[in-house]
Each structure stands twice: as structure tokens, then as C-alpha cells.
Amino acid sequence: MSVLSRKQQPLLPACDQATVFVPREVEKRSMNFDDVLDRIGGFGKFQKTLYVWICLPQIFLAFHMLVSVFTGAVPPHFCRSAWPVAANQGLPLNFSQTTSHGSGYNLSCTALDAPSAFANHSNALAQSSGPMQGGCQGGWEFSKETFHSTIATEWGLVCDSAKLNSFGSSIYMSGLLVGAVLFGALADKYGRRCIILVGLAIQAIFGVGTAFAPNFYVYIFLRFIVGTTVSAVIMNAFVLGTEWTGRKQRMLAGVITDYSFGFGYILLAGVAFLIRDWRKLQLAISAPGFFFVFYICVLPKSARWLMANGRNEEAMDLIRKAGTVNGKQLPPDVKMFQEYKEFEMDAAKKKHTVVDLVRTPRMRKLSLILFYLWFVNVLVYYGLSLNISDFGMNIYLTQFIFGLVEMPARTITLFTLNRSRKISQFSFIAVGGLACLLTIFIPDELSVLRTVLAMIGKFGITASLSIVYIYSAEVFPTVIRQSGIGMSSMCARVGGVIAPIIYLLREYSKEAPMMMFGLCPLLGAALTLLLPETANRPLPDTIRDVEEGYNRYNQLSYLKPFSTKHWVASRL
Structure with a gap:
């Protein structure tokens, strides 16, 4: 309950006056938590040290996310019993012969009838007897x-x-989903501290395992547990x-953690x-996790x-x-109070559920677009990121380049968001999708050009992913914002x-995965045009605000523009 001064007492009923009366000298020292952070330093030495401890594990998280x-990786290979030439006739092994890039036909999983086929790659396709039956008997x-x-x-x-490899990666990603919940x-x-320490300990143990x-x-x-x-x-x-960070520095602090992950990527x-x-x-990226035991003392x-x-x-x-660490002290008799907002009180009176995200027409449309x-x-x-080969x-240079584009x-997005959320989201996701789609038209011989296009696609998607966090928090109304972000x-x-x-589609067409990665974002770009512009606009508080349109509720002057506090809420 907020604190009122003596001059405000006559505005309240007698019973309320007795309840909330606080001497003026005490009121002056009453602050909410954000005010206290501003008083002791919103991003002082204490917070900067904290972010050092926070950012160090981010590097190893990137390792675990992308080490697969x-x-x-699947190097060039052949079956010894299906390609007997190298095994039995002592000819030099030339693994490039197992794949014909021009035709896209892979000889790694085929059996050859003629021993000379291996020595004469031009005859290999003609003399192959097709896929091996019964698996590789000779190893x-x-x-x-x-x-x-x-x-x-x-x-x-x-x-x-080969499908087992892809399913293994999917199971690891399922661990991320289970861990989040x-x-x-x-x-x-x-x-937070307890779960971070437990998470780091389990990650080190199961990572080494x-x-x-x-x-x-x-x-x-074991990878599934690491994912959680x-x-x-x-x-x-x-x-x-x-x-622990002040209101004005939260957006910058969030970017710092993103950069740490990008550094781990590189x-x-x-x-x-x-x-x-x-x-x-695997041991090299997991064993250092045991050194985080000192976090018990510093976190x-x-x-x-x-x-x-x-x-x-x-x-x-x-x-x-x-x-004390920041060199700023609070008065010894300072007190904090919980600040309640009108919409929080209204939400307490009427409970909202996840179903409200799709209950009404306009809210349903916006929710489904954002989910997509x-x-x-x-x-x-x-x-x-997981299929750069x-x-x-x-592969090492491609990994380095893909990590490098994360930074810019x-x-x-810090410079484009203030101008327009909608145009920024549309532009970056369209660039990402278009670049991915163009890679399917580039021949295998021009691998550098294909990688450049994939890099541009990664750039666009990374920027788009950063934007969708804040955009979603502005579109969902306050009463169901957390539910919307959660879904x-x-x-x-x-x-x-x-x-x-998705990469299993290569069995049917080698262009299919990149075609999917191109068309799906382009569809997302088109759907983005159906979303409202939210830059420098007040936020909707209720589902009614959304249903009656932004033109009406933009005129309500008591609503405040989006702040970094809402941005932080969108990232949680």
C-alpha cells in the first residue's frame, strides 16, 4: 500500500486515514525497490561484478548448445564390404570420390559391382548396384x-x-523445453541463485558423463539432461x-549477456x-564447469x-x-513499500487464463501470428546454426563467421526498434528468409557464395529473433502478457x-531444408504486416483495448509508453 502524507488525509474516509497515516519524516524515506536500486547505483561496481559471474557461464552454454x-558431424565415408577396392586391392583412399557434387548423388551408401569403379569415378554411378541391402557388413x-x-x-x-543423429539433436532441444518449464x-x-548453482553442477556432471x-x-x-x-x-x-539492475540500464545489461553467448559461439x-x-x-567444454563451484561464495x-x-x-x-560495494549508502531507517498499479488490482479481481489469448477474434489473430x-x-x-557443414x-571457418554475425x-536492433517495431520485424525476417531461399539456386561449386547468403540469412534471423521478444510484449495486453510470452x-x-x-527432408531433395528455411520466414514477414505498430505507442492493458483497436486506446493519455521494464518482462 502506498504511503500518503498528512495533507492528503482529508481526501480519505476516516478509517482509511487511520490505516495509512505515516509521519512525513518516515514517508520521505519510503521507496519501492527500483527507487532503492537507483539510490545505491543501478549499474555500479556490484552489478558489474555480478554480470562478470553471469556472463562466464554463457560462454559454456553456447558450447553445449552448438557442440553437436x-x-x-558426418565425414566422407564408405562401407568396406560395398567398396572392396580400397580394402582388398590397396588403392589409395579418395573419399571425395564417394560424392558427386554435380549430380547430388551420394555413393557413400551404395554398393559397387565392379572393382574398377572406385578407381574410375566417372564409371562409379553407372556400375553402382544401388543402396546396400541389410546394412554395412564389413564396417x-x-x-x-x-x-x-x-x-x-x-x-x-x-x-x-543417419536419422538417429537428427533425432538425438531434437531430444537435446526437448531438454531445453523441459528445463524451461x-x-x-x-x-x-x-x-534464482539456488537454481543457477544446481544447474551448473548438474551440467558439469552430466556433461563430463x-x-x-x-x-x-x-x-x-545425458545430452537431454544437459539441455535442461x-x-x-x-x-x-x-x-x-x-x-539487480536499475531501470535505465536493463536493456544494455540484456545485450551484454547476448554478446557473451555470441562470444562462446565464436x-x-x-x-x-x-x-x-x-x-x-565434450570433456573440454564440460570439465571447466566444476570451477564454478566458487559461485557458492560470490553469486x-x-x-x-x-x-x-x-x-x-x-x-x-x-x-x-x-x-557499500557501489560506494553509496541507504539511510539506516529507510523502508520499502510495494507499489500496486491499477491494472494489477483489476487483474486480481478478474483472473485471466491462457484461453483468453484465443477467445476473441482480434486477440486470436494477433496471438497466432506472434506464436508463428x-x-x-x-x-x-x-x-x-546446427547444420553449417x-x-x-x-566447417570451422563457417562456425566462426556465423558466430561473428551475431554481434552486429x-x-x-537497438537503433531500428525506436523507429518502428513492425518495419524492423518485417525487414529482418524477410531478409533472413530471402537469403536462405536464394541458396538453393547456387551450385555446389560456388560454396563461398552459398555461405555468404547463409550468413546474411543468419544475420536477418538473429536480428528478427531479438526484435520479436520486445514486439510481443507490446502487442499482448497487460492482463495476459505473461501468458502470451510463456506460450x-x-x-x-x-x-x-x-x-x-527438417534436415531429414534431404532424402527427398537436397534443397528441401533451405527451401523450408526460406519460405517459412517469408510467410512470417507477410503475417507481420497484419500486426499493429507499437513503437512509441501506449501499451494495451486489457483484451478490450485490443479488440476495440489501437486508434481508440491510443487516445487514452493515462497509459504509459513501453519502458525497459516491460522489455525485461518480455525476456523472462
């Missing part, structure tokens, strides 16, 4: 030019078993940081280049969470310590699960 690009021979070992080379995940609820109950997996099925189970911890850490670290290319064995690579709790759970004294002690935008952005983002260039893609996030995770499976 290298550990699950697989893999090129070691790029990779010493991968899960594909160790467990024979090629040809008829599970650890999100646990964090609200036990606190993955390096010693005896078979593929144990491997994907990635969601636990990345989500709660972001929340912990924003809950760094993984170098680590994987130096470590070509998948077990050693603070969330004072905002402590207050929300009635632990006010503990929260105040933590705030005073933060103020989240889905398609994550689908294409991970579809491109398809573009024909050096996330930065440019959108679920749709995004579904896109991540489907992304690896």
Missing part, C-alpha cells in the same frame, strides 16, 4: 582429414542410421541480473579446431525475490552490502525441436 555441429571407413572421431564415426550413424517453477520457489557414454542411447539421455540445465542457467542468470570454432576427437571435445541472491517471499530483513542486508513468428525464428536460427566451406545483428516461448522451443528433423 562438431561432435555429430565403415571414414575420412580423418577433418575429424578424428565423431559420434557418427564411432556408432555408425550414417545411411540407414521445470526450473522456471523451481526458481520461483527456491530462488556424456564424454564417456558407452553407446548412442546413453549419450542422448542450459535452460535453468541461461534463464535464471538473466533474471538474476535484471532484478570461441567454439577455435576449441573444436584444436580438438578433433569428440570425446575430448548473490536476488533481493527482489527475497522481498517477494517475505524475507525483507535479509533483502535489506543484501541491498546495504551492494550499496517465435516458432519460425527459432526454427531457422537453429536450423542454420551443408554449405560446402570449411543484435546491435543493429510464445513454448512455440519457440517446438521450433528448436523440429529444426534438426
Whole structure:
């Protein structure tokens, strides 16, 4: 309940006056939590140190998210019993002969009738007897030019078993979905710090365990557990940081964590280049997680969470310590009060559910469009990120370039968003989709051009993914905003699960995956034109505001424009 001064007492009934009366000297020292953060420093030495601790795990989260690009890679290969020439006649192994780039016909999974076929690549297609029947009886021979070992080379995940590799990636992405739901609820109950520490510990243990997996099925189970911890850490670290950061610095702080993930994206290319064995690579990205044990001593709790759970004294002690680190002290008798807004009181009177997102016509249209935008952005983002080997260039260089474009893609949105949310969303997702679609017309011989187009596509999708966070929070009305963001996030995770499976369409056409990654964003761009412009506009509070149109409620002067506080809420 807000505090009123003596001069305001006559405006209230007698009973209310007695309830809320507070001496003026106490009122002057009463602040809400954001006011307290401003008083002790919204982004001082304490917060900057906190973000160092938050950003370090982000690098390793990027490692775990993208390491399957290298550990699950499929080098050129052939079956020893199907290609007996190299095994029995001592001819030099030339793995480039197993694939005819011009025709797109892959000889890795075919059997040859004539021994001379291997020596004469031009005759290989004519003399092949088609796909092998009954699997490879003599074992697989893999090129070691790029990779010493991968899960594909160790467990024979090629040809008829190649689907298992894609399903393994999908199961890992399912872990992200489960982790977001599970650890999100646990964090609200036990606190951000606790879940971050638990997540880091489980991630280190199961990550190292993955390096010693005896078979593929144990491997994907361990990867699934690691996926749940990635969601636990990345989500709660972001929340912990924003809950300690002042209102004016929250958007910048969010970008800092994004840059840390991008840095991990780039760094993984170098680590994987130096470590070509998948077990050693998995161990290298997981074992350092045990060093995060010192976070028990340095990672603070969330004072905002402590207050929300009635632990006010503990929260105040933590705030005073933060103020001491920042060189700013609070008055000893300062008190905090909870500030309630009118729409929060109204929402308490009328409970809203997820069903309200699709109950009314206009709200249903906007919700379904936003759900699709989240889905398609994550689908294409991970579809491109996890399959960089398809573009024909050096896989390590491609990984480095794809990580590099993350930085400008996330930065440019800071300058375009203030002008127009709608045009920014439309432009970037259209650029991403168009670039992906154009790659299908580029011949395999022009691998550099294909990679450049894929890089442009990655740039557009990354920027679009950054924008859809804030755009969604502005379109959904206050009473169902959190439900809308939650459902959108679920749709995004579904896109991540489907992304690896899309590449199974290569069995029917090698252009099919990139065609999907091109057409789906272009459809999203068209649907974006049906969304309202929200830049520098007041936010809708109720579903009625949305249904009656923005022209009406734009005239309501008591509504406030979108703030960084809403941006933070959209990222949680």
C-alpha cells in the first residue's frame, strides 16, 4: 500500500486515514525497490561484478548448445564390404570420390559391382548396384582429414542410421523445453541463485558423463539432461541480473549477456579446431564447469525475490552490502513499500487464463501470428546454426563467421526498434528468409557464395529473433502478457525441436531444408504486416483495448509508453 502524507488525509474516509497515516519524516524515506536500486547505483561496481559471474557461464552454454555441429558431424565415408577396392586391392583412399557434387548423388551408401569403379569415378554411378541391402557388413571407413572421431564415426550413424543423429539433436532441444518449464517453477520457489548453482553442477556432471557414454542411447539421455540445465542457467542468470539492475540500464545489461553467448559461439570454432576427437571435445567444454563451484561464495541472491517471499530483513542486508560495494549508502531507517498499479488490482479481481489469448477474434489473430513468428525464428536460427557443414566451406571457418554475425545483428536492433517495431520485424525476417531461399539456386561449386547468403540469412534471423521478444510484449495486453510470452516461448522451443528433423527432408531433395528455411520466414514477414505498430505507442492493458483497436486506446493519455521494464518482462 502506498504511503500518503498528512495533507492528503482529508481526501480519505476516516478509517482509511487511520490505516495509512505515516509521519512525513518516515514517508520521505519510503521507496519501492527500483527507487532503492537507483539510490545505491543501478549499474555500479556490484552489478558489474555480478554480470562478470553471469556472463562466464554463457560462454559454456553456447558450447553445449552448438557442440553437436562438431561432435555429430558426418565425414566422407564408405562401407568396406560395398567398396572392396580400397580394402582388398590397396588403392589409395579418395573419399571425395564417394560424392558427386554435380549430380547430388551420394555413393557413400551404395554398393559397387565392379572393382574398377572406385578407381574410375566417372564409371562409379553407372556400375553402382544401388543402396546396400541389410546394412554395412564389413564396417565403415571414414575420412580423418577433418575429424578424428565423431559420434557418427564411432556408432555408425550414417545411411540407414543417419536419422538417429537428427533425432538425438531434437531430444537435446526437448531438454531445453523441459528445463524451461521445470526450473522456471523451481526458481520461483527456491530462488534464482539456488537454481543457477544446481544447474551448473548438474551440467558439469552430466556433461563430463556424456564424454564417456558407452553407446548412442546413453549419450542422448545425458545430452537431454544437459539441455535442461542450459535452460535453468541461461534463464535464471538473466533474471538474476535484471532484478539487480536499475531501470535505465536493463536493456544494455540484456545485450551484454547476448554478446557473451555470441562470444562462446565464436570461441567454439577455435576449441573444436584444436580438438578433433569428440570425446575430448565434450570433456573440454564440460570439465571447466566444476570451477564454478566458487559461485557458492560470490553469486548473490536476488533481493527482489527475497522481498517477494517475505524475507525483507535479509533483502535489506543484501541491498546495504551492494550499496557499500557501489560506494553509496541507504539511510539506516529507510523502508520499502510495494507499489500496486491499477491494472494489477483489476487483474486480481478478474483472473485471466491462457484461453483468453484465443477467445476473441482480434486477440486470436494477433496471438497466432506472434506464436508463428517465435516458432519460425527459432526454427531457422537453429536450423542454420546446427547444420553449417551443408554449405560446402570449411566447417570451422563457417562456425566462426556465423558466430561473428551475431554481434552486429543484435546491435543493429537497438537503433531500428525506436523507429518502428513492425518495419524492423518485417525487414529482418524477410531478409533472413530471402537469403536462405536464394541458396538453393547456387551450385555446389560456388560454396563461398552459398555461405555468404547463409550468413546474411543468419544475420536477418538473429536480428528478427531479438526484435520479436520486445514486439510481443507490446502487442499482448497487460492482463495476459505473461501468458502470451510463456506460450510464445513454448512455440519457440517446438521450433528448436523440429529444426534438426527438417534436415531429414534431404532424402527427398537436397534443397528441401533451405527451401523450408526460406519460405517459412517469408510467410512470417507477410503475417507481420497484419500486426499493429507499437513503437512509441501506449501499451494495451486489457483484451478490450485490443479488440476495440489501437486508434481508440491510443487516445487514452493515462497509459504509459513501453519502458525497459516491460522489455525485461518480455525476456523472462
